[in-house]
Amino acid sequence: MRKNYYKRDYTLKDYLFFPALIEGLWYTLKLFFSKKYTIQYPEETRTFPEILRGFPYLVWNEEEERERCVACKLCERVCPPQCITIEPDETSESWLTVDVERYPKKFEIDMGTCIVCGFCAEACPVDAIRMSDAFSWANYDRNDLILNKNQLLTPYHDVSRLKGMYKQDPAKRTSVHDRKRREKQTRA
């Protein structure tokens, strides 16, 4: 028979029982008055790193007043849980006035299915879909989580603005790729 390593012989303290009880309660009382490290979420948050990857959103082209997306369906193909649905269509303008004649008539992302992997942003050839910094998504109905094109174009990443959330001003926030490109240009 092996010696039982976890058992030691009972001492006087054990037979009395009361001292062990006091020891535990004293420890709890000590902690009651010590510094706490718990963050009171959602009133407080940790500072998030700049490369935080949130849910995807569509980019609006200011000059041409249309979405940048040309409905090539690459993001739909690469999306692992297949949560993107796209229906392409032809614009009514001629090829002489606009650069592209193809736009998405329907662009839906089911945020309940999205796994926030970022493959869609990586696959897009025209930088039309980017990852925002929105990570908390609660709703009463699953169907409300299926966002259509207009909802995806609205900058929802500015909505979840909390005090002390970022190291930088959220309004100035751009994708890491853009920032790095800008830095490269200023350096070169």
Added chain:
Amino acid sequence: MSEDTFKFSIDNVEIEGKKGETILQSALRSGKKFDLPFYCWHEELSSPAQCRICQVEVDGWGKLVTSCSTPANPDMKVSTKSDKVKAARAGVMELYLLNHPLDCPICDKGGECKLQDYTMRYHLKPSAFTHHKIRRAKHKNMGRVIYDAERCIVCTRCTRFDEEVVGDSQIGVVNRGVGLEIDSFDGGEVTHNFSGNFADLCPVGAWTTKDYRFKSRPWQLTKIDSPCTTCSNGCQAVYWQAKNKLHRITAGKNSDINKRWICDKGREGYHLYNNVENRYEQPMVRGANGEFEECSWEEAARIASEILRESKSPAVFTTNLVTNEAANSLKDLAKDLNSSLNGSDNSALLENWQAVVSKGMAQKGSAINHSAKRFVVVGLDLWETTPIFAVLSNKRKRDEGLVIEEVASLDKVSSNNNPTLLIIGEKELGDKSFSQKLDELKNKGVTEILPLFEGCNPRGLLESGITPFGSEVQGDKIAAGTALFLASDLSREKSFLPQFKQQLSNLDKLILLDDVSSPMSEFASVILPTRNFAMSFGGISTFDNQSQVMKQVLQPTGAMKSVEEIVSLLSAHDHKHQEVPR
């Protein structure tokens, strides 16, 4: 091994070559996998050897040769993996990509583009081109297809197809040097019925069909090989479907029926099966107040067989858009009801055809490869009834000297010593005096007779002893009290005709087997939702009696049943007209 075959090797793999066959043809015929790209070569067209991507190295020959146009020699040693070949291919790809626009995201060909595939395989280094690419006309309207001059690599497959196969050359190559483009000779649209084939032929996205423009990507579609159902030509087609809807039809391969081509009417014929909004969901019975009420299949089948049992002489009709199996089950149903399908019992057309068969003059074998030296077409326009047959026969006319005569009536058929194929329509075949004219026609040189009708499977019906559905045939047959009608787009079109409408309204009770609602439904007492033709599985016969298999391309929706299921349901309720001892 006969005199004409010999052995040579590609990449140290021995394959068989035939006299006169090129390296590429032998390689493709062998069935083994070789790394042989090509843009301008097509098995049905001539080889101009102008794209230069198919170049290979032959042991002992200094320069690289094009495998699409170099005949194979015995004991040749061909290499597709040597450094010279790799460099040549990379060079050719670089030159093609120099001015090619960055259209892949918006180009319809993305995912099935030869330029994309060969770029990934053979393009060695990133482009060193720093200038602006040449801008040309994009999105040029050419009728049912669109031409994009920037994407075109001028392989001339389209112009050669127009010239060699269609014969009615409407496009050609214009300008010279870097300005080479394809354009129509009068600057207008391409008017013939085969322009959709340009989109199939084009290795890049220069030719695209308007029908499929910006619709979907090939990776989200499932391909099914099935024959086209628009006319009786029965061309092999490929149906592309996603989410139980058809997105497009492209040409399939069949060397005896349509080679690699399909006409535009057939290409756009899939819209018929996408009509989801008007589909019947449940069987419907006309209630006491005259309005339709939905009911279960058992109830509807019971009421329908009651109607059939109580009526004096129920007639059974089917249009030509039906598989052979379904038609035969309807024929059995009609026999049980003491009647016949499409009035085949006393049909002059069927008797005439039986006379033709008994004299051994029924057409057999492939019509486009037919051995006759002369075709006589009576009262029909082949370009309307069976376009692919017309275009391929015209090709034979130009290449081999086949004679094609068009006459207005049987009397005008001239005598000739050559074996002749007589092509007639239902008017001549339904004529009561036709069987007497057979000997006369035989003396004029007619060896075989080919009947042409409207619809998809009339020859299949004819061979099964059923009169095909046509305009003349139905005349007096539909005056019966009750009828069971398997409808399709043909009858729905005709239901607009006043004569047919009159005949339908004369009916007491009509049991309609259809999949979408149409003007015919107002005459019906019972509506039994039937699977449309894209959801059925069965055999059909082409106009020249070659068997094709219609594979199911769509799933049935709602409570649709197939024709055979409906017939067995009706039989289960004892619709038989005479008493059957149990």
